[in-house]
Amino acid sequence: MRRYIAMRLIALILTFLGVTLLIYILVYALPGDPIRAMAGDRPLPENVIAELRRRYHLDEPFPVQYWYYVRGVLQGDLGTDFNGRPVAELMADRWPVTLTLALTAWVLELLAGLALGVLSALRKNRTLDRIVMIMTIVAISVPIFVVAYTAQLLFGVHMRWLPISGIAEGWPRSYLLPAVVLATFGIASVSRLVRTSLIENLDADYIRTARGKGLPTRRIVTRHALRNSLIPAVTYLGADLGFLLGGTLIVEGVFNLPGIGQLLFASIQQQQGPVVVGVATLLVLTFLVANLVVDLLYGVLDPRISHVRR
Amino acid sequence: MHSRDVDRDAPVDGGSAEAADSASGPPLLTVSDLSVAVRRRQRPLPVVRGVSFQLREGQTLVLLGESGSGKSVTALALMDLLPTGVEITGGQVEIASGSLRSLTPAARRRHIGSTMAMVFQDSISALNPVMRVGDQIAEAVRQRDGVSRAQARERTIELMARVRIPAAEQRYHDFPHQFSGGMRQRIVIAIALALRPRLLIADEPTTALDVSVQAQILSLLAELQEESRMGLVLITHDLGVAATIADRVAVMYAGRIVEITDADELFNRPVHPYTTGLFGSVPQMNGGGTELRPIPGSPPSLVAIPPGCPFHPRCPLAVDRCRAQLPTLENVSEGHAVACHLSQEIVNAR
């Protein structure tokens, strides 16, 4: 098991380096003036440009630039925006909001997805199952911003059940609607994954052995089939963090929640390149760490993976 | 199309004759006219047609047949473990004087759970890959006896030792993929034993194993049977296995029993042309130089069972009657029943 963890950590570091390199290359190291490229249409005074150029070490050889960048990241310095404020500072207050939103959505995905998946697997091909299957396909197809606006319209404006903007009412009321919107795709995906996996496992030979022992159905499902069925869902939930991070972008914008996503949203509109890059880097790192945690969990759930030498 | 496959009540196998065997007492298992079919959009597809046999305590019955003969399905039907879409369409099963079909599913499961256990062929898929083997055995113990975890653990280690798994206490915590095929098979047997069955059904328990391991498993089964006087139904296509362990043998073809008798009688004085054909196609150690004569053709597919006797297209002795009329299982001597129109002639010709 230890060996497994070590290998995954190494992979994490390598991937992180690779990813940051890629980001860096994309934004800073290509021909053309990266400062002007990042600034887009905004006119910048000459002295600001010179200062930025100096700060970003753009006159120095590329590997040096990259080194400064990585070192900066590791020290928590994610660059500054065009007004001179450190990106890290801009993000500090917003993190809790985004985190709350993403975690709430994630938990919803886990619980609702699991429940729906198990129910439809056990009632395979009957009415409940059919309904769930149709609804999940629709949920997967409708883009998140459409869902966001529709939900806002329906539940916030017309029915007035929940607030549609801001975090004034705290958790959970302010976060509930956005979290549900964010979780829609995930709930649909998880429930389909659980359903498929459970159906497959319920047909497996070892379930027959368990039946042969005379175990009650409930125990067979929870103790045997489910444990094996969770694996694809867990894999998805881990990767889903990435999707959630991307989704907060839109959801926070629509519901006006002051989180990282909204910061990113605004910086894109305002063409604040360094902010975008800084935030993206941090989000990517978060994503990688989350994946690592999921892989470790995977190792626990499926002992075949951690016990076998790869 | 072959429509009337109603098997008029073949005389229920009256159990073994006075032939020397260790069985005694009233029958442990009585199967009467069991039929199983696969449910389809059109008509159901019969897989087992009117199978009947009996088994006594301490007796071993081998269901012998090729793939597709219906032997495994029969076993699953007895244990109420048929896959979805496959169901019993007729007949009766009685275990230890309790008829199964008349019970509710829950009661049936309880009755089966306390009297029968099954050992499957493919041990790697028969065990839960993410659960420790000790826990899997202990689960069966607790289900059967309702004891505490600690007691179940003790009993599990006992069982593991009894099926000759070395270092049982350490290996309790291992996972199925950490065992060899033979060891895994023993674990599956241990699970079955944990249920303290009066009847053990083993479906091709040795087919996936090396020959030397096969012998070990068979002798283990024989030992266990002697200790506890449990009945054993063993399913195989391997004549050698049958010869080693059987008291009685039922030969199955195309979903029905074509010959059933004591093992000695079957191997020395087979009657049904299929049985004889099977022996003729097995290499003999001391036969030296005789040609192998495989039975021409192959077993019929389930959807294309020929009319009359299903074996007639491949039978060297077939006559017109065989093409038209289904033979019923009838005694040719005490405890020896054959389903062939020409059985009397064959016996007389000896």
Place this chain on the structure above:
Amino acid sequence: MSAGEALTPSSDPVDGEMETSPDAGGWGRLRRSPAFLLAASLVTVMMAVALLPELFAGLFGNGDPRRCDLALSGMGAAPGHPFGFDMQGCDLYANVIHGARASISVGVLVTVASSAVAIVLGTLAGFYGRWLDGILSRLIDVFMGFPFMLGALVVLIAFPSGSIWSVSLTLTLFGWPTLTRLMRSTVLSVRELDYVTAGRALGATDLRLMVRHVIPNAVSPLIVLAALTVGTVIVAESALTYLGVGLHAPAISWGLQLSLAQNDFQSHPHLLVYPSLFLSVTVLSFILLGDSLREALDPRSR
């Protein structure tokens, strides 16, 4: 052989034929699957719309999406204008119809490109293994270390040109890993199959083995994923365009229409409803297509 095996679909002649090859029974099942038929028809219709927007747009007589009259800004349905007008006073129906082309083009383009990369790289990596596979796998990990949206965002910010090609290229950049990973693992399992070994024993070259044996048998999961990918790419493109980094005006795209609608939809819901509907239905049809293909091609159905 367990009883279950004796009774699996491979010996159960559902259509009166034994399933000797994986596709024989699958095609029959496909033809009868309502999901597939629905999806296939929808996809065909939407593709037709994407290819010939003028034809469909002109159905109500006002097919020019750029013929706008500010006086009609935001108005609802009127004769000849079943969807009403957008805030510029342009016919919404014509715009929605024309929007199909951009989105579907991107979807198909990205999927085809990613699939091509996947087939080549995945087969090479799966077939040859060792260091080639090692490098590819690490590369895939790096690219998959980017949350899809974020990655595309960063790239599009660095290269803002807003054309179909740049957007497609960017999405391909983040789309190829998933397909490639799938192809690679399928090839890994196909490679071990007997007829490949037999082919090799007969002296077939690697290239021939790959092209004639490995790829055709490894490709069906890829086809399923490709169908699904078209759907997800369309969603991604519309999301990116909505955010302002994807396609720009004067391109006509559903994402643009929705982005323009965001401030006004509460008073003019039709601005939201129609583009959303078309977008969702299009994506739905591709996803349904992929899903029903998967059901049909899966040897372990039911």
